[in-house]
Structures are given as C-alpha cells and as structure tokens.
Amino acid sequence: MDVYGLIGNPVGHSLSPPMHEAGYEALGLDAKYVTFEPPADEGAAAVEAADKLGVAGLNVTIPFxxxxxxxVDPDPLAARIGAVNTVDFSGETPRGYNTDAVGAVRALDHHGVELSGTAVVVGAGGAGRAVAFGLADEGMSVRIANRTASKAHALADEVPNATGHGLGDFDALLxxxxxxxxxxxxxxxxxETPVPKSALTPDLAVLDAVYSPIETRLLREAAAVGATTVDGAWMLLYQGVEAFELWTGEDAPVDPMNEALRSGL
Ligand code: ATR
Known part of the structure; x- marks a missing residue:
C-alpha cells in the first residue's frame, strides 16, 4: 500500500483525504491518504521523517x-515561488512542487478560459505569489493589486511581465x-468583496481562491454582470489533481475527486 498525506497545523478540516481517496478508489489503487499535524517549527523535520518512513507523497499546507x-529539491517553479505544497518521495531525494500555481491555471482552463492577455491578481500573500507566477508562466501579463501596495510592487519585480498596484483604481486595472x-x-x-462591482465587466473570467463559502460576493456580482465565474473549489481540486498525477503517473479521475471534494464543502 502507498501512503500519501498532508502536513499542516491545523489540518483537521482538510478536504484532501476524501478527494484523494476518491481518486484511488476510482482507479483501483492500493493507497491511503492521511493527515499529520507536526509542531509549527518542524515542517522540514517532518518531511525528512516521512521520507525515512517510506511515505510516497506529501501535501504541505500552512504554516509549512x-x-x-x-x-526538498524544489522544481524551478516552486523555487521561484518560494513555497512547496507537494513533495514526491519516489526519487533519490524528495522533490518539491507548487501545484497551487498550476491549480489556478487548470481551474481556468477547465472552464474554457483562454490564458492570454492580461490577468489581475488581487493579493500578494502566499496564494497571490503562486497564482501570479502560474499565470505569467502561461504568457499572461499580470497586474498584482494588494492592500499593502509595497508588497505588490516587490512581487511584481520578481514575476515576469508584471506590474504592482494598490487597491485604489480597479476601473483602470480591469x-x-x-x-x-x-x-x-x-x-x-x-x-465582502475585494473588488467593487462597478469595475467588473462581462468580458472577464473571475476565479475566487476563497472556497468557503463556495459562492462569494465577488462571484455573485461577477455572474450578475455576465462574467465567467470559477469558484475556489476548482482551484483546490486542481492543485490536488496535479499532485495526484505527479505521484501516481496516472491521469487523475477528476469527476469523482470533484464530487468527493464538493460533498465535503
Ligand atoms: P494566503 O496564503 O492565503 O495568500 P496571506 O499570505 O496571509 O494568505 O495573504 C493574505 C492576503 O490577503 C494578502 O494579500 C493581504 O493583504 P496585505 O498584504 O495588505 O495584508 C490580503 N488581505 C487580507 N485581509 C484583507 C482585507 N481586509 N482587505 C484587503 N486585502 C486583505
């Protein structure tokens, strides 16, 4: 049996176990997905311990x-983002990936959104970093808007084809x-919404990384103006799908994984 898992602190509310186990069941894989809650300063030690114990793969969440x-030996995208959410132990040394970035890209792609032109990423924290790098890697120009504008400018200096902004002028940004x-x-x-409804246009595809609640005010208002909307569970799903595929080498069974995830929300 292959053991996969999640380290985080806390991890109690995680939807990753039912999502991944639905995938194992659909493909008939002999595998299990469990959660671990190491002390907050023991993330690297936990990865080393998991490697020694023969764990096949780990997801990693806050604060690790x-x-x-x-x-880990990070892949180039994870190294640029400066954060790892997936570790694969199948090689000589643990390999680190960031599937949050690809998760956003695949969530948009699933809804037929063309990833060209300009993206506005609101937020310059961990999620904002991953998404900004992910969309830039697809060739998009990225406008990063953040409450603390200096953080947006600093991130824009690292991301190709990006500019940094405050939250003041969404009409111009969008x-x-x-x-x-x-x-x-x-x-x-x-x-609440971080973006005023008056700045939303029907030509936009709007992805909200927030998945609880699943229908946020931003998505409701975007739908009301005729924009394409993608809820945060799609991003959560596809970061898991990407990890599943890295670990197993198989195409993930997206539909059962999606059903398991959504029934837990
Ligand atoms: P995550 O890992 O989910 O990205 P984070 O790294 O703590 O979490 O980042 C939180 C993001 O939400 C930041 O961009 C933060 O803006 P600041 O950098 O200015 O703190 C943003 N954020 C949180 N509360 C906010 C609010 N009330 N209005 C606008 N932005 C907010």
Missing amino acids: KQDVLDA ADADVLVNCTSVGMDED
Missing part, C-alpha cells in the same frame, strides 16, 4: 510551505483585463 524548502483572481481572504468570513 516555505520551511519545507530546506528538506477595463481591458481578461482574467481576475481573488487571492485575498476577503469574502471568507463576511459577505
């Missing part, structure tokens, strides 16, 4: 995504944009 870089991704936590706890 940066720390585990010390325990007027000719093709894709909008919310990577802030706004919309999670309260029915």
Whole structure:
C-alpha cells in the first residue's frame, strides 16, 4: 500500500483525504491518504521523517510551505515561488512542487478560459505569489493589486511581465483585463468583496481562491454582470489533481475527486 498525506497545523478540516481517496478508489489503487499535524517549527523535520518512513507523497499546507524548502529539491517553479505544497518521495531525494500555481491555471482552463492577455491578481500573500507566477508562466501579463501596495510592487519585480498596484483604481486595472483572481481572504468570513462591482465587466473570467463559502460576493456580482465565474473549489481540486498525477503517473479521475471534494464543502 502507498501512503500519501498532508502536513499542516491545523489540518483537521482538510478536504484532501476524501478527494484523494476518491481518486484511488476510482482507479483501483492500493493507497491511503492521511493527515499529520507536526509542531509549527518542524515542517522540514517532518518531511525528512516521512521520507525515512517510506511515505510516497506529501501535501504541505500552512504554516509549512516555505520551511519545507530546506528538506526538498524544489522544481524551478516552486523555487521561484518560494513555497512547496507537494513533495514526491519516489526519487533519490524528495522533490518539491507548487501545484497551487498550476491549480489556478487548470481551474481556468477547465472552464474554457483562454490564458492570454492580461490577468489581475488581487493579493500578494502566499496564494497571490503562486497564482501570479502560474499565470505569467502561461504568457499572461499580470497586474498584482494588494492592500499593502509595497508588497505588490516587490512581487511584481520578481514575476515576469508584471506590474504592482494598490487597491485604489480597479476601473483602470480591469477595463481591458481578461482574467481576475481573488487571492485575498476577503469574502471568507463576511459577505465582502475585494473588488467593487462597478469595475467588473462581462468580458472577464473571475476565479475566487476563497472556497468557503463556495459562492462569494465577488462571484455573485461577477455572474450578475455576465462574467465567467470559477469558484475556489476548482482551484483546490486542481492543485490536488496535479499532485495526484505527479505521484501516481496516472491521469487523475477528476469527476469523482470533484464530487468527493464538493460533498465535503
Ligand atoms: P494566503 O496564503 O492565503 O495568500 P496571506 O499570505 O496571509 O494568505 O495573504 C493574505 C492576503 O490577503 C494578502 O494579500 C493581504 O493583504 P496585505 O498584504 O495588505 O495584508 C490580503 N488581505 C487580507 N485581509 C484583507 C482585507 N481586509 N482587505 C484587503 N486585502 C486583505
């Protein structure tokens, strides 16, 4: 049996176990997905221990995504993002990937969104970094807007074809944009939106990384103006799908994984 898992602190609410196990079941794989909650300063040690124990693969979440870089050989995208959310133990040394970036790209792709032109990424934290690099790698120009504008400028200096902005002028940022991704936590706890409705256009594809609630105010308002909407569960699904495929070498059974994920939300 292959053992896969997630390290995070806390991990209690994670939807990754049912999502991955639905994938193993659909493909008839003899595998199990479990969660581990190491102490907050032991991320790299936990990866080394998992390697010694013969764990086949690990997902990594808050607060360990940066720390585990010390325990893995990161692929070039994960190295540029500076964060790892997936570790593969099948090689000589543990290999680190960042499937959050590809997760956003594949979530948009699943909805027929063409990844060319200009993307506006709101948020310059961990999620914003991954999504900005992911969309830039697809060839998009990226406008990064963040409440703390200096963080947006600093990130834009690292991402190819990117510019940094504050949150003040969404009309100008979105007027000719093709894709909008919310990577802030706004919309999670309260029915708020980081982007005023008046700046949304029907030509936009809007992805919200927030998946709880699944229907955020941003997505409701985007749908109301006729924009294409993609909820955060698609991004969560595709970061898992990408990890599943890296680990197993098989095409992931997307539909059962999606059903398992959504039934847990
Ligand atoms: P994550 O890993 O989910 O990206 P994070 O790294 O803590 O989490 O980043 C949170 C993001 O949400 C940041 O871009 C943050 O903006 P600041 O850099 O200015 O803090 C943004 N954010 C959080 N609360 C916000 C709010 N009320 N309004 C606007 N942006 C907010």
